[in-house]
Amino acid sequence: TESPLKLIHYKAAMLLSGAGDALGYRNQLWEYNESGPHVLLQELQELGGLKNIKVELPDWPVSDDTVLHLATAEGLATGEIKSILSDWPFLISQHLPLSVGAVGTIFSGKCSWTMVVKTFGLHRYPKPDQLLSLVAVAVETGRMTHPHPTGFLGAVASALFTAYAVQRRPLTTWGLGLLNEACPIAKVFVQNRSFAVEETERDWAYFCDKWLWYLDLRGISNGIGPVIWPSSYGPAERDEAYKSFSLSGWAGRSGHDAPMIALDALLAAGPDWEDLMSRAGFHGGDSDSTAVIACCCWGLLYGTQGVPEGNYCNLEYRERLERSAEQLYALSH
Secondary structure, three states: OOOOOOHHHHHHHHHHHHHHHHHHHOOOOOOOEOOHHHHHHHHHHHOOOHHHOOOOOOOOOOOHHHHHHHHHHHHHHHOOHHHHHOOOHHHHHHHOOOOHHHHOOOOOOEOHHHHOOHHHHHHHOOOHHHHHHHHHHHHHHHHHHOOOHHHHHHHHHHHHHHHHHHHOOOHHHHHHHHHHHHHHHHHHHHHHHOOOHHHHHHOHHHHHHHHHHHHHHHOOOOOOOOOOOOOOOOHHHHHHHHHHHOOOOOOOOEOOHHHHHHHHHHHHHOOOHHHHHHHHOOOOEOHHHHHHHHHHHHHHHHOOOOOOHHHOOOOOOHHHHHHHHHHHHHHHO
């Protein structure tokens, strides 16, 4: 049996999520780069590889993905999310139109909130018998900014996968759990809320169909495996594969494919941090968003073992990330 989750895993989840974000972002130089193999990995080699990178200001800031993740974590821990967000006022206008009226003006499938709701699975609802609450909160908060099901179901996937990591649930079951357990709950919740039901049901199938396609592709639609990998799946092949996951060719940009790429990386990399980052953080597309999700789950599974200290020891907001991890851990036990 697996050992119970410890504080070190909670700290690793918050820290490494931020580290993966900063590495995949590289102060806007690597996020949305069109070519992982030819640019990101080449520049990474020129920097001396991942082991030689010291993630610190001014060259390696975190992106808004971590800022929102941290704000949510601190809000859950303290109940003061509005005062927390006042530290970053530009984010309120960009990401959080919190009035119901504002929701109706946006029907986005992007992945912005997908990275943020991980703390719901980390602290608030990490247990199997809390699935209803986890999905409800992920849907409700996800719809505030991304009412399209491709967007807010990505939030469900991210929160769910974090909870699964806390539960030590086998990785091969995560996608099946998303489709068979979480998505039906999410659909009933939307129907019961009686807001934009027709629009949501009209566009619902894409997310589920794409995820079913992915699980079939990897041979894990039964939740067991073994995982099927292409005979050649290096950086160039992964870039092409990730594009095939995506909605419009920008890997990791949407709510369905950001957690999909993260899961793909987790399945392949196992406890190897460098391999995880190569797969989840150094690819063409929205590289920091996929890294945030993958690295949070990886930290819960493996802690910081094997991670070069320079990748996180001087990380921006490190103290706040660790403090929020301590608070969330205390509240979950």
